[in-house]
Amino acid sequence: MNLNLYGHDGQWLMVDCGVSFNAPLDPVASETADGEGQKDNLYNVVAPDPDFIVKQRDALAGLVLTHAHEDHLGAVPYLWPRLRCPVYATPFTAEVLRRKLAQVGLDGKVPLIEVNADVLLQLGPFTVRWLAITHSIPDPFALHISTPAGNVLHTADWKIDAQPVTGKPFQHKLYQSLGETPILGMVGDSTNALKPGMSVSERSCFDGLFATIQPLTGRVVVSCFASNIARLISLARVAKKTNRYMALVGRSLTNMYSIAKSQGVWPEDLVLADVNHMGYLPPHEVLLVATGSQGEPRAALSRLALDNHPQLELSAGDHVVFSSIVIPGNEDAVNRLLQRLKGKGVHTLLSEDSALPIHASGHPCAEELKLMYHWVKPEIAIPVHGENAHIKAHCTIAKNSGVRKTYAGNNGDLYRLSPQAGIRRQWVKAGRIPIQK
Template identity: 55%
Template sequence: MTPDHNDLWFLPLGGTGEIGMNLNLYGHGGQWLMVDCGVTFPRPGRIAADGTIHHRGEPPVQMADPAFITDRRDQLAGLIITHAHEDHVGAVPYLWPLLQCPLYTSRFTAEILRRKLAEFDLLHRVPIIVVETGERRPIGPFDVQWLALTHSIPDPNALMIRTPLGNIFHSGDWKLDDQPLVGHGYSRKTFTDLAEEGVAAMVCDSTNATVAGHSVSEAALHDGLLAAINGAEGRVVVTCFGSNIARLHTLAMIARETGRYMGLLGRSLINMSGAAKAAGLWESADQLISASHLGYLPRHEVLAVATGSQGEPRTALRRLANGSHPDFELESGDTVIFSARAIPGNEEAIDALIGRLRTMGVTVITAEEAALPIHASGHPAREELEAMYQWVRPDVAIPVHGEAEHMEAHACIARACGVPRSLVGRNGDLFMIRPVPGIRRQVVETGRLGWEKQELVPVF
């Protein structure tokens, strides 16, 4: 199955009908362009996009099976990574040896990627081409432009993919944050200009399509986090997603304001902060101390930021709750702040972790319980989706990055905004944008690979 010069296709192998392990293909003129290559972390009992139920004992890291495109590797023009979240970049070290193509991404994402590739002894084999926001590059028969949007990680990019048959706007993960604190912002004019040029299809994030209103800005969290930390008597541990450099900046500012010393607990936090420094995205005033020093400080002077907001095993917060962390032990009167919300499917693990902490006499503050906002989603709620459709005015809406409920809600929003047609499908469906918009269901067999005992194995 090869697209000719009359075809413009979108083919998701992962991330459509589910949240995680994004892997998208665009086809035109005999070639394919891949956008994102991510992983997922299975949760026992959770139903996958194809109806399969995850079970215990599966490989802990899984990704979309790329067999369709690896069988056509000579047709793969390149791979674009839109941002550095695991569900968009995490599968590259596992799958690149099967793909063998150039990789295009932004400066911060490239820093994260280099660290991942070094672990697999691939650092000097993978051709990484760093692009700037606003830049246009030809990749095979596609003319691709990187567009500034905001998300919960520095330097995310949307894409305008231009072809002689029509243009596709690929949003990546995004929100409309007027004060993102770190990295580039966004401009309304960027997207209204796309409408003037003409957009055949908009392939867009559906994660929060069921959420009313507008997402909270990162800048709006300072007061809530300050109040929670200022009111604490003992040590404070804040758990959040390690990729949120803006949240780390806010916490570093609060550490200065409250006379506490801030240290990072967890490999992903340390890697992310290192990448931010290398990419010039870390404020020089935001000084960190070694986590090994935290145990020697008076309790009221400690502010630790820890991995483990989703209750994952072997993370820093779980080790603190079990009394097995090497740097210090939590005591009655300490405070743990969850500056994150539960990813669906993780509620049981998080509740068990919170229960364990409270049994220890630790005060726990969650985003749901806090009087002021202490967490902001990185995805667009309904008002943001409505704004983007009014700006871009595509001929066709293609909801992705969501489960069926999210994508159907997204399609309803698009129709209410005057988009003539919405195409809702799932992994393995072929979305035909040109010559005639439509879907051919389950044209490609999809599945998952897992990383187990240093090799890729089929999961289902």
């Protein structure tokens, strides 16, 4: 649930504006509540409280989006009426946002400016450059933000992927070149800082999924994150090689597929089947991709497990493959889903239990972080996007990589980078607001 503000010379630049799902307004209180209390405190959609910047929105130069994941842009349709600033995004991300704005009656009302990779844009005192990077969604970007006080690299979500299924391979030389000019600070992704080594390439998932699915009989259902277009493309190729028809089950999947088609990301030779026809096919010819990998009760996979999906049903001997991780906090919901499926005689496979790579994280592990620090050479490391343990581990990696200063903070802290570096604790009112109960 990202919302970042950079301040200089009396103005602010907002980077990303996301939501969280099935979350409490007060995580600390929720952790200490009993099970029923936790359920009562959860909201379907939660956004960051923008009160601090809303009170000075005339000083907001713009909102810049790094990529199209919900935790980076999902709050824009709900919070923009309070912000009233221009929004800047690259084409794929802009199209995702455009459709979300239309759902809340803001189509054509938000000044949404499309930008291209490597462009330089002057937003108030901030010079912003979009830097191509690899992640688990098309069109991801890091940001190089310059002011007279210094330069900052805002990595957003990233990984080093030499063989991505969509987009270009990670550009080492681009990030090595950043180290040739002083980088005051690097604000970076900490999600996998506790994991050693390198992340798995998205290309490896095709091999793992093909080897997993090829010998299976019965229907195969794969559940993955809807925004992972590369995974959908890999699954379509698996379907083609295993002589199965593939269809998408769930609105978010069909929407992202439609966007990928409109943006030229989806390969023309990969044709999907109509989900309404899948029930008439022999089970060994069916490959379904369904929403609901986190056990969401209203998602397609839960409805299939409960036999209340209007178009399809699963039978004993079918298979459900989870090409995703179980996000912390969703363990109980996923376990309930697994029990329902097993009760129907459906075989299940979690990515955590697979001997083959059937899921790849979109975030950097420890060795990738070390490489980025080696290339960029920032004076200050500011780990973000993770829990305290991840941020502290990220700080250790940065220190061991030769970074002079590292700052571990919390929501609401103000990081002062220049002229005197430091943190002002709880300087900004930070919290969460409910969007949907």
